[in-house]
Amino acid sequence: MHDDPSPSAHLAITEAADILDITPEHLTMLLDRERITYATAADGQRRIPREELDDYRRRQERGYAAMRESMLAAEQLADDE
Numbered sequence: 001m002h003d004d005p006s007p008s009a010h011l012a013i014t015e016a017a018d019i020l021d022i023t024p025e026h027l028t029m030l031l032d033r034e035r036i037t038y039a040t041a042a043d044g045q046r047r048i049p050r051e052e053l054d055d056y057r058r059r060q061e062r063g064y065a066a067m068r069e070s071m072l073a074a075e076q077l078a079d080d081e
Contacts, residue, residue, distance in 0.1 A: 010048065019053055030056075036048060
């Protein structure tokens with residue numbers, strides 16, 4: 001795993017995937033589906049701003065929290081029956 005670069009860094013796909021603990025292929029799919037914003041460097045390579053990784057991680061955490069709350073509510077409803 002690479003060291004965490006500065007917050008303003010633009011990262012290569014492999015570096016960003018390491019930080020998110022996902023495969024480069026999965027990250028590429030997220031980029032293609034516009035779930036994470038990126039810039040295209042002069043050499044044509046996609047570069048991901050570190051802030052985008054942090055934002056994506058926060059969105060994922062909120063989604064997981066909402067899913068957990070829904071599951072708990074469903075369990076409580078089932079227990080009340």
